[in-house]
Amino acid sequence: MTLEIQNVSKKYNKNQYGVKDFSISIEKGILGLLGPNGAGKSTLLKMIATVNKPTKGCIILNKNNIIKDANYMRKQLGFLPQDFGVYPNLNAYEFLEYIAAMKGVGGNNLKSRISKLLEGLNLIDAAKKPIGSYSGGMKQRVGIAQALLNNPKIVIFDEPTVGLDPEERVRFRNLISDLANDCIVILSSHIVSDIDTIADKVAIMKKGTLLSYGTQENILQHVTNKVFETTIDKENLTAFKADKIIVSASRKNNQLLVRYITNTPIENSIKKTANLEDAYLYLTKTK
Structure with a gap:
């Protein structure tokens, strides 16, 4: 069929x-x-x-x-x-x-x-x-x-x-x-x-x-090697997301643990395995 x-x-x-x-x-x-x-x-x-x-x-x-x-x-x-x-x-x-x-x-x-x-x-x-x-x-x-x-x-x-x-x-x-x-x-x-x-x-x-x-x-190939995680100060979130796609941000002590999508990760970021939500957000935000 x-x-x-x-x-x-x-x-x-x-x-x-x-x-x-x-x-x-x-x-x-x-x-x-x-x-x-x-x-x-x-x-x-x-x-x-x-x-x-x-x-x-x-x-x-x-x-x-x-x-x-x-x-x-x-x-x-x-x-x-x-x-x-x-x-x-x-x-x-x-x-x-x-x-x-x-x-x-x-x-x-x-x-x-x-x-x-x-x-x-x-x-x-x-x-x-x-x-x-x-x-x-x-x-x-x-x-x-x-x-x-x-x-x-x-x-x-x-x-x-x-x-x-x-x-x-x-x-x-x-x-x-x-x-x-x-x-x-x-x-x-x-x-x-x-x-x-x-x-x-x-x-x-x-x-x-x-x-x-x-x-x-x-679908996941769109975000291969583009998903990262890092911690940032809460007051820096607005500037941080100016050129990055934020997938999630959760409190960690006095900072934020941020999962994000970019081609240019900041220093001390950890590369993460991409999932469908990452790809969905990437495609709907950039296309």
Whole structure:
């Protein structure tokens, strides 16, 4: 299975693009889509999900142009949008049965499928309570469940971990890691830790354009031998970051322990192993 996004743009007016000339080829596995708020991630995902049409370009799934044949994509798609809504008076079972009917999903295995999803997302105990009584994280987990109801071949999650606590994030990552053996999973986030532990490939966006795409090893090459750590006086921080990218700064006695990115490290700096957050900050700050 291959999803080809070919020179796709979404133009809102004469000078404003949501996505501009975006091209990428996606195969089975997990693609982590990273970018700051306003980077165009949601706009891109809505075009892939056939919610919106691009201004120009093509989106091809297994040689089928889904802009011309949206149903071909929709039959194979599970989608959790960023602005997912629920019916507060329904319980989780009722809501998922309703969504299944809307998607044309049925059969003798539907109830067991719903129960399995609810169990996997730690919602069984609350499954018969009205969704309106759920916390934000629980509602988000119901959204994840509805995206997986139809055993999709392409799953799109737009900021899926919003509202989830650390334990729920781990549970979610384990769930989609199992999915990725059989389908394409696109996971969008501005939180690097949601991506770095599970993504087979990473795409980094800014202002609607693609900055970098590849394996995490490919992405890290942008900051090879550029990440350092040192201690500085607190009053020197402003001057220090004038020509350097600060990744983190933490108190150490009366000084700051600073992790930073540069081509010209200061004296007494220690070279550090680069990680995905380093590369993400470097690309979004310099490109």
